[in-house]
Amino acid sequence: MSEKENSKTRILLKLFFSMLYISTFTFGGGFVIVTLMKKKFVDEYHWIEEQEMLDITSIAQSSPGAIAVNAAVIVGKKLGGIMGIIAATLGTVIPPLVIISVISFFYNAFSENPYVALILKGMQAGVAAVILDVVCSLSKDYVKNRKIFEIILIAVSFTAVFFLKINVILIILCAAAIGFVTVLIKNKKAVKK
Template sequence: MKKLLTMFWSFFKIGAFTFGGGYAMIPLIQGEVVDNKKWISKEDFLDILVISQSFPGALAVNTSIFIGYKIGGVIGAIMALLGTVLPSFMTILLIAAFFMEFRNYHYVDLAFKGISAAVPMLILIAVVSLSKSVEKNYINIIIILVTVFLISILNIHPVIVILIAGLYGYLYYRKKVE
């Protein structure tokens, strides 16, 4: 039970102090569950992240559910989920109640501008950190380049690209296993 409460508190802190959505939370989740607490390995974290991206819903929520389940089963998944979403839920309730009164304040506006400027850097840190776990070979480099091309140049929806990459990975690695 102590581990479950510790896990809840860890995800609660991450949820409370992360702005910018799921991708901005990834380096914090990784730092807490892989580096600090050592609940899972970096390889397991990367696998969970890939699975979480392929499920509908928010990335950080999916990731916390899978990590919670791996650590503490169904109860762990629920505790991690609650820890992740409660801070946002409570913040939204407070903002909904008081936002219109404070939104036009100059200093509040400046704070939001500062936060929005930091979010892309948090996402970049997540990309750099996770890229260290990806095997460096010509197939993976080609997949990365094709993915960037398909999404950036041809404007193909990322879900379609993920499905294509998953199908390719299944077909390619299935042959290697057989």
């Protein structure tokens, strides 16, 4: 095996095992796994840029299917083409497949166990801390450079989904429209000059 092939195989294996690890411990919805992927692939491995991870998140959120699988497909495609997609998707899907097959046999013992319930309840606090930590590091740049436009967008989209319960995809589409209008206005100004 040549050196290039060798390093490609290494990336695929690393990708597979990272997704396997992350997916095994992701409780509570698509945004949790996306924040864990950000920690792993952006902060630890430096395979993906921070802004790129946000783009991946919004694509994964607006496409049909599970957010976790969608994000895994995009990250896999970037890192290793078709083989990358297969590695990342298998890593994402194997843990729930195995865990559910095992648990469905002793469902009652599991779901009525008070210790399991307490651990899961306590983990929620930890999950919230992980997500809010990622939110802080994602918005640090905007706050430090006083990017008022971006900060207002964060606040508006948060209010729209948290308080007004507006559909998430509608919010992403509106943000896209705002970006599109901004570029049109800028182009017009450039033409006038």
